[in-house]
Amino acid sequence: MSENKHLIAPSILAADFSNLQKDIAMVNESEADWFHIDIMDGVFVPNISFGFPVMQAIAKYAIKPLDVHLMIVDPDRYLQTCKDSGASIITVHYEACTHLHRTLSAIRELGCQAGVAINPHTSVQLLKDVIQDIDVVCIMSVNPGFGGQKFIKNTYAKIKELRALAAGVNDRLLIEVDGGVTTDNAGELIQAGADVLVAGSFVFNASEPATMVKQLKNVSYPAQMA
């Protein structure tokens, strides 16, 4: 068995919005590594989640990094606000950025880690010319906009393809997977090369969320071949 070096990022989208402080405390005390914060604008995705005032409230109690997934058009408008609201990692969508290189530079200039999310229909090859400018690639394993959707199996192949694309160019790249993650697919995702697993409903819909985090963190998988 390999060491469990992967990170777990519970998605607050599935938390109890009527008692966020309780769920923030759970993540703080659990084996989770990051908070995953989904911000949606109702334009880039057909849903609206919550905005920066709520994120600021989360940041007030969170003792782990905020990994912010911006599902919004023209995210450049909000990068400074996002940083000021407590973000450590700011992830924008490839499909929402006309000048992605400029956006990634702006995120890094703010002192944040720069992330790019790609929709299920977006090829990892499209990141080739900016791969050295990215800290985290978030491979969407569902169509963004909603929690609780079915995992798309093509994700495994995309993780491997991305790792090969980054090899020798950006060996510190973190590959994140977002959508439909459970203990049924976590082992295979890690084996394929994922570094960060986002999980919303699998964690928060359970009667003991911290136990679900622990299970994802300690999932077993066969050692990778060199």
Ligand code: DX5
């Ligand atoms: C979907 C969001 C995800 C979502 C994942 O657009 O980006 O982060 O919260 O939820 P689950 O784990 O329930 O698929």
Ligand code: ZN
């Ligand atoms: Zn997300």
